[in-house]
Amino acid sequence: MKYVFGVDIGGTTVKMGFLTSEGELLEKWEIPTDRSDNGANILSDVAASIDSKITEKGIDKADVIGVGAGVPGPVDSNGIIHSAANLGWGVFNASEEFSRLTGLKAMVGNDANVAALGEMWKGGGVGYKDIVMVTLGTGVGGGIIIDGKIVNGSAGAGGEIGHIHINDDEQAACGCGGHGCLEQYASATGLSRTAKELFADWKEATVLTADDLSAKAVFDGVKAGDKLCKEIAAKFGDTLGKGLAIIAAVVNPEAFVIGGGVSKAGSILLDYITPSFEKYSFHGTRNAKMVLATLGNDAGIYGAAKLLF
Ligand code: ZN
Secondary structure, three states: OOEEEEEEEOOOEEEEEEEEOOOOEEEEEEEEOOOHHHHOOHHHHHHHHHHHHHHHHOOOHHHEEEEEEEEOOOEOOOOEEEEEOOOOEEEEEHHHHHHHHHOOOEEEEEHHHHHHHHHHHHOOOOOOOOEEEEEEOOOEEEEEEEOOEEOOOOOOOOOOHHHOEOOOOOOOEOOOOOEOEOHHHHOHHHHHHHHHHHHHOOOOOOOOEOOEOOHHHHHHHHHOOOHHHHHHHHHHHHHHHHHHHHHHHHHOOOEEEEEOHHHHHOHHHHHHHHHHHHHHOOHHHOOOEEEEOOOHHHHHHHHHHHOOO
């Protein structure tokens, strides 16, 4: 039996997984992310945790194929990180450093791209090799997989779909400093903002209240048949579908895999994205399926492991 480790390094915790080479997750655990000293100890902490797991399991290190890791920042195809502000990291070759520390083959990728790879391998994207993962959380994250491989881009910023410019008239600034980015409308935060705007002018009955205009409240309302919630969801779906149509014209994926907190609404979410995608997409790209992600927070562990193959 051969094994592999998948590691998802976040700003607060490092999620770690011990898997077979077939992708069966045997065990997962977490260690805290030590951000002191510009994150200088993070990779060595992870390496030490892997070493003790190998000892605990009584396996031969020669049976470990390697360790993969996803990090919250741009990473190019050579494993060079172009700064990860959440960890305090600057520019360095993380794959080389991680390999030196673990004594194992190591591969490092951007966390969103790595999660996309995980969903293709063991999640909502199983059976496809050209997918775009769309993570609808606080922001809108993305990962593009073409022919089974991550599109990293020249500076590691491939798949940053949340910052596709979609509205010329936006006055509010996006987290990136731009104005009118997709994530200003299609994230959980953006959905709440739309809810707040429409709620303020709403004259009819609604299940929504001013103190809870979250994405969950809106989609719960949609399921209950609430008219305002359906309007909010329609506006959200229209903008997101337009963004996905733009992406489809560039990479023509087999499927969009929709994940992140907003996707907990379930398949009803897809009912609001698909009509808009079909309306705005070029006919040659309209074959793309809309599916939900299935791995949740484990996508990064699976995808990091898959980097080794
Ligand atoms: Zn932006």
